[in-house]
Amino acid sequence: MSVALLGCGVVGSQVVRLLTEQADELTARVGAPLRLAGVAVRRPQRHPDVPADLLTTDAAGLVSRDDVDVVVELVGGIEPVRGLLLTALKSGKSVVSANKALLAEDGAALAAAADESGADLYYEASVAGAIPLLRPIQQSLAGDRIVRVAGIVNGTTNFILSAMASSGANYTEALEEAGRLGYAEADPTADVDGYDAASKAAILASLAFHTRVTADDVYREGIRDVTAADIAAAKALGCTVKLLAICEQVDGAVSARVHPAMIPRSHPLASVSGAYNAVFIEAAAAGQLMFYGQGAGGPQTASAVLGDLVAAARNRVIGGRGPRDTAHAALPVLAMGDTHTRYHVALDVNDRAGVLAQVAGVFAEHGVSIATVRQEGRGSGNGEAGRDADDGAPGPKDATLVIVTHSASDAALAATVDALTGLDAVRGVAGVLRVEGLGRPVTELGGGS
Ligand SMILES: NC(=O)C1=CN([C@@H]2O[C@H](COP(=O)(O)OP(=O)(O)OC[C@H]3O[C@@H](n4cnc5c(N)ncnc54)[C@H](O)[C@@H]3O)[C@@H](O)[C@H]2O)C=CC1
Ligand SMILES: N[C@@H](CC=O)C(=O)O
Ligand code: NA
Numbered sequence: 001m002s003v004a005l006l007g008c009g010v011v012g013s014q015v016v017r018l019l020t021e022q023a024d025e026l027t028a029r030v031g032a033p034l035r036l037a038g039v040a041v042r043r044p045q046r047h048p049d050v051p052a053d054l055l056t057t058d059a060a061g062l063v064s065r066d067d068v069d070v071v072v073e074l075v076g077g078i079e080p081v082r083g084l085l086l087t088a089l090k091s092g093k094s095v096v097s098a099n100k101a102l103l104a105e106d107g108a109a110l111a112a113a114a115d116e117s118g119a120d121l122y123y124e125a126s127v128a129g130a131i132p133l134l135r136p137i138q139q140s141l142a143g144d145r146i147v148r149v150a151g152i153v154n155g156t157t158n159f160i161l162s163a164m165a166s167s168g169a170n171y172t173e174a175l176e177e178a179g180r181l182g183y184a185e186a187d188p189t190a191d192v193d194g195y196d197a198a199s200k201a202a203i204l205a206s207l208a209f210h211t212r213v214t215a216d217d218v219y220r221e222g223i224r225d226v227t228a229a230d231i232a233a234a235k236a237l238g239c240t241v242k243l244l245a246i247c248e249q250v251d252g253a254v255s256a257r258v259h260p261a262m263i264p265r266s267h268p269l270a271s272v273s274g275a276y277n278a279v280f281i282e283a284a285a286a287g288q289l290m291f292y293g294q295g296a297g298g299p300q301t302a303s304a305v306l307g308d309l310v311a312a313a314r315n316r317v318i319g320g321r322g323p324r325d326t327a328h329a330a331l332p333v334l335a336m337g338d339t340h341t342r343y344h345v346a347l348d349v350n351d352r353a354g355v356l357a358q359v360a361g362v363f364a365e366h367g368v369s370i371a372t373v374r375q376e377g378r379g380s381g382n383g384e385a386g387r388d389a390d391d392g393a394p395g396p397k398d399a400t401l402v403i404v405t406h407s408a409s410d411a412a413l414a415a416t417v418d419a420l421t422g423l424d425a426v427r428g429v430a431g432v433l434r435v436e437g438l439g440r441p442v443t444e445l446g447g448g449s
Pocket of ligand 2: 153156185296
């Protein structure tokens with residue numbers, strides 16, 4: 001079995017290492033030797049560990065070689081990779097890729113090319129790194145009905161949020177460290193602005209709900225605006241802040257969203273820290289399943305790539321093909337405004353008579369039911385007159401109102417926040433975060449200090 005490798009960075013270099021170190025075992029498992037036919041890179045001089053006769057800068061030439069059976073793509077990004085992989089698949093070569101950005105943007109074209117030629121298209125490493133997740137969804141749960149897939153699917157942002165929560169680490173330093181450890185994407189805005197997690201959510205929703213979902217169908221918010229104050233507010237409520245990907249089937253439609261949220265500290269996802277990922281799957285017959293492991297990193301991701309490579313090579317040895325992607329359900333995608341969850345809203349207000357009633361009135365007008373309200377004094381001490389924020393003149397004491405709602409639609413909450421900012425007594429919205437129980441009742445919320 002002849003393998004062409006495209007890209008030899010954090011993950012690709014580990015694939016080369018494992019292919020070399022485990023050559024005999026892999027041969028035994030596949031039923032034929034796995035031979036590296038070539039390694040396409042941008043700068044050959046940067047790869048002293050790869051035999052020089054394998055290195056090439058001509059990826060298109062490598063992909064078109066007749067002797068290549070499987071193309072392993074670890075470059076990332078959309079072009080030129082899309083063209084290279086379509087060429088490979090159309091000519092009957094199997095493809096293994098970790099490229100969630102491409103699969104979430106144009107997985108349909110790749111799957112169609114694979115179907116046309118009868119080649120395999122595997123991408124286990126594209127979601128949640130080392131964790132076997134796509135294969136269980138596509139194969140082990142193929143006889144069940146999945147209703148929800150939700151969890152932490154980005155190692156970089158989980159690493160940053162964990163560091164901010166546990167040691168008060170600075171956001172920028174934590175991001176730099178994630179880059180040094182090989183977790184972050186080439187352009188780390190893909191991680192912090194939620195694009196990477198949105199691509200993964202699109203892949204998960206597509207496979208779980210047998211519907212083509214692209215990254216553009218996924219609602220996306222990243223962690224850039226999560227502040228130390230948000231993390232402290234979560235702590236006060238017995239919660240922690242995580243970047244979640246949530247894919248659900250709701251009333252015959254698919255909902256897919258990525259955003260930071262507070263989750264109760266007692267929830268198993270709350271203790272997932274560093275570059276670890278964890279994903280819950282809820283299926284009609286199986287009930288709840290949890291998948292946990294390292295979501296990023298060179299050797300970890302290479303493990304998933306090698307698993308796919310062995311599967312694709314085995315199929316070719318026996319002359320078969322693995323399961324193909326199915327989109328037979330073709331469900332519509334639910335607008336974010338129609339999804340329901342609970343919210344934590346912190347408002348800076350003038351602490352004077354009637355403000356609480358005014359604020360509660362705005363929530364009621366928009367049909368958003370309040371579960372709990374807590375008032376925190378701020379600035380001047382108890383009972384003293386405060387200073388007006390605008391002109392420094394003595395004024396009503398500032399306070400923060402912390403409100404946790406019952407479940408409400410995203411559209412109703414957005415309209416509520418909009419109307420609240422128009423109240424004279426509201427000086428500003430200090431923070432709005434969704435609160436998720438992830439299939440479990442959010443029982444302990446509303447306590448705190
Ligand atoms: N690093 C990680 O923890 C994980 C990465 N992935 C995915 O794996 C893929 C690779 O990621 P990394 O190894 O981290 O990236 P990387 O940036 O370390 O490696 C990519 C390599 O591809 C090379 N390259 C760029 N354009 C090329 C071209 N036209 N021809 C040949 N080589 C080219 C670059 O020079 C670089 O060495 C990406 O799709 C990424 O999203 C997936 C899961 C985890
Ligand atoms: N940048 C990604 C790498 C794995 O997919 C992440 O941090 O999760
Ligand atoms: Na995986």
